[in-house]
Amino acid sequence: MSKEIKNQYMSLLGQYLKYQTERNLYLGQNFSRKLVQKNITPEEVISIHKESLEEIYSGSDNFTEDMRNALDFLTEFMIQYGLALGKQKNLLKKQEEMDHELELAANVQKTMLKTTIPEIEGLSLGSVSIPARKMNGDYVYFQGDGKRFVGIGVADVVGKGIPAALCMSMVKNGLDTLGQPSISPSYALDVLNRIVEKTVDDNMFISMFYGRYDLTQSIFTYASAGHEPALVFKEKTQSFIELESEGLLLGVLPDVHNLEKNINLETGDMVIIMTDGVTECRVDDRFIEKAELIDLIYKYKDQEPQQLAESIHQEIEMLSNFNKMADDLTFVILKKED
């Protein structure tokens, strides 16, 4: 510690010993702030204090041996406080750095995984995907050729946060490489499974739904790799169908052949694809029931798909009492128009 600090402290202390005024106390407080900035530890302050007293009382009997010993004891005593303080400062600094990096990573993720909703006459699409934390473990992928085919992928990586988000870029790259809206859903999932199985850890996996809509035939073809079943709303009968499918999660076994199924869509029919953040949403102490979800969709069914997805999301948020969402939440809606 520098001599300058000691001298300054001594002069402040000397002043206060002579005149116990508010102003002298205030000057001391300001000086202590300066010492914190300079990383002077508590035990160092006590030792400065002791040395200052030695000088102030030199030649007098007022500063006794007992007081000296007591201050030595206090110096030793404060060492642990100093260490703890240093550690805490370090942690705070590290946390700031991490927060900053996470922010950057979330931005990179947003840019990297950006997908544009294709515009095609005769079909409208809506999509909402809200992460539970900074980074999203759900992923929505759209591709369209502007004429006949639209491909939609919805994926959910086990776990949340950064590891899940990193995995997502693998799915995107796989789909980009396959790169055709006309691709068969089961084939797309077979290929993705091979990529994921080779790359990820044993306890990681991805559930994924992939659907392709063919505008010329009004047929929606879909396959699911362990994903929450999608719902179809039939306008004519005003009823819902669950698109059951028995595919295995991506990344569990190396060679999997997924089956695909077809469903005919008529004007006004909707396909609703979601992630388990929706069905695993907790309402008080229970989970939201499928029937409640269907009621919600029915309530807003006349809205445009994008609006509908947003309305449902808002209602679910309200149902879960604005608890911090336990899981990432995603809704994609496809509607056949005239």
Added chain:
Amino acid sequence: MDCKLEINEKENKVMGKVNGEVDAFTAPDLRDQLLEVELKKGMLVELNLEGVSYMDSTGLGVIVAFYKNITAKGAKLKLTHLSQRLQRLFDITGLSGVIHIEKEGAVGDHERI
């Protein structure tokens, strides 16, 4: 969450019982406990999930990793007493087609005959 494992060396069998919620917070504990099982060729590991009130995808990840490890070592995994909710989770994810799951009552039916 708690997990009790009983190892029967003689029969080359491990009986386990898991209780409580298996989620992102408790799944690492379960994984650590399952890692302690010394897997041997031909060993049967039976996990009773009757007391599992909730399992999320992280919990499922632990079971999948355990299953992969068991298969790689030439041992076998069997899950028993799944609640309806849990059974649905294994059905939707396609895992019930891969991992041996004893359906409720199946043993009882067999014994009656």
